[in-house]
Amino acid sequence: SDFCSLMHLVKLDLSKNRLQQLPLDFGRLVNLQHLDLLNNRLVTLPVSFAQLKNLKWLDLKDNPLDPVLAKVAGDCLDEKQCKQAAVKVLQHMKAIQSEQERQQQRKLQAEREMEKKREAEQRAKEAQERELRKREKAEEKERRRREYDAQKAAKQEMEKKTKKENVQTRKPASSSRPPQPPRHKRSWSRSVLRVLFFVLLCVLCTLAACKLTELQHQPLCVSVNTLYEDVLAALQNHKTLQNLLQQNSQQ
Secondary structure, X not given: OHHHHOOOOOEEEOOOOOOOOOOOOHHHOOOOOEEEOOOOOOOOOOHHHHHOOOOOEEEOOOOXXXXXXXXXXXXXXXXXXXXXXXXXXXXHHHHHHHHHHHHHHHHHHHHHHHHHHHHHHHHHHHHHHHHHHHHHHHHHHHHHHHHHHHHHHHHHHHHHHHHHHHHHHHHHHHHHOOOOXXXXXXXXXXXXXXXXXXXXXXXXXXXXXXXXXXXXXXXXHHHHHHHHHHHHHHHHHHHHHHHHHHHHHHO
């Protein structure tokens, strides 16, 4: 393939060399006009052959060519046929090149679509995983809330039960005691009793002072002593009347 770098070549004779194939970069010989490939072992031509746009003469006789290529190339028995062979083979190779390019484009398009499909699947998978994590997080949150509610309810039930037991334990002791009067009534009664006791004490002190001391001749003490004697007389008369009534009732 070293001669492929000789881009200035115009005529090239490779006949009777038992060539089985031409170099893949054979199309670099863009200035080639005359090509003789008689009596070789060629089956096909490289796709780059389509780039030989200046080719005017071609001989492919006595090669085990592909049937389609052999039919396009013809016999090349004279100058005219060889020129026609060059034109037809170039057209054929350009068609093959175009088809290969279309196939390559379709392949690239299919690869791009496959890549897009993989990306879409990856995005869908990631979205599904995010949704799954979100759902798991919500379920975990709901589970913790239910556990908290259950613990709270159990605690309230325990407190209610304990309170009920305390009330039942305290109830017999409270029921055994006599009912107590209201505190404010007890306070009022004590206050009245204290006032009466104080008044009685004052009366006794006054009576004792008026009976036992030199104050008994004072006008106040005279009145007190007189009142005291009247009360005693009334009490004695009342006692006498009770005795009489008792005797009468017995008779």
